Amino acid sequence: MVLGLFGLGAAGILVGKKVQSGVASVLEPITSRDPTGVSQLIPGSGGFRIYAELGSPSRTDAAYTLKVDGLVERPATYRLDDLRRRLPQTKLTKDFQCVTGWRVPAVKWQGVKLSDVLADVGVKPGAQALRFFSFDGGYTETLTMDQARRPDVIVAHQMLGRPVTQQHGGPVRLYVAPMYGYKSAKWLERIEVVASADPAGYWEGLGYDVDAWVGRSNGRTDQGIG
Ligand SMILES: Nc1nc2c(c(=O)[nH]1)N[C@H]1C(S)=C(S)[C@@H](COP(=O)(O)O)O[C@H]1N2
Ligand SMILES: [Mo]
Numbered sequence: 719m720v721l722g723l724f725g726l727g728a729a730g731i732l733v734g735k736k737v738q739s740g741v742a743s744v745l746e747p748i749t750s751r752d753p754t755g756v757s758q759l760i761p762g763s764g765g766f767r768i769y770a771e772l773g774s775p776s777r778t779d780a781a782y783t784l785k786v787d788g789l790v791e792r793p794a795t796y797r798l799d800d801l802r803r804r805l806p807q808t809k810l811t812k813d814f815q816c817v818t819g820w821r822v823p824a825v826k827w828q829g830v831k832l833s834d835v836l837a838d839v840g841v842k843p844g845a846q847a848l849r850f851f852s853f854d855g856g857y858t859e860t861l862t863m864d865q866a867r868r869p870d871v872i873v874a875h876q877m878l879g880r881p882v883t884q885q886h887g888g889p890v891r892l893y894v895a896p897m898y899g900y901k902s903a904k905w906l907e908r909i910e911v912v913a914s915a916d917p918a919g920y921w922e923g924l925g926y927d928v929d930a931w932v933g934r935s936n937g938r939t940d941q942g943i944g
Pocket of ligand 2: 769816817818899900
């Protein structure tokens with residue numbers, strides 16, 4: 719079976735069986751998922767496989783907004799220009815690693831640290847987590863407040879040294895450098911600051927770890943996969 723053809727579901731099972739039987743049993747129900755459209759290797763995607771579990775929506779730069787609300791002092795709706803210019807810019811060069819094993823080394827990213835976004839809106843006492851929503855209409859992710867404040871977690875408007883393309887989740891996606899790719903929600907349209915991140919995100923509902931640290935989650939104990 720070729721990893722790339724079947725994407726996260728089938729590959730997750732291969733990995734799970736190989737690494738740890740406990741994980742395999744958690745991942746088992748994923749076999750029943752329809753594997754079509756999960757992943758395709760496309761030219762020009764810089765070695766990435768394109769995932770669009772719940773559709774691949776488009777939004778023009780002019781129409782794009784990112785709403786930040788919930789337990790914040792100053793709820794905000796950012797336009798792309800705010801994210802590109804008004805808020806402080808952060809550049810990172812870091813790997814992107816999918817839990818199924820593929821990795822793209824030394825990807826150039828640019829955007830706004832999530833911690834800078836949180837400073838801009840002001841986090842209210844009692845806020846413990848963040849929930850991320852995609853304009854594909856259904857993909858969600860979560861981070862704890864401590865994870866969100868790491869310097870290597872950004873709201874990215876550039877990836878591979880250019881504006882994030884539509885297929886990669888542009889104009890704006892999340893990039894959570896220390897965690898597997900499923901945390902890096904594409905087509906980001908809303909961040910809700912919440913007291914608790916329960917229920918967790920889309921893949922977590924299918925058995926994947928909420929804390930998706932590369933090399934030490936989902937049954938992995940290694941660093942050198944892919
Ligand atoms: N909205 C949305 N975001 C998503 C996904 C998805 O299917 N939909 N897949 C995730 C997974 S499993 C991975 S590995 C990366 C893949 O990013 P890419 O499609 O730019 O390669 O996006 C993540 N973010
Ligand atoms: Mo992934």
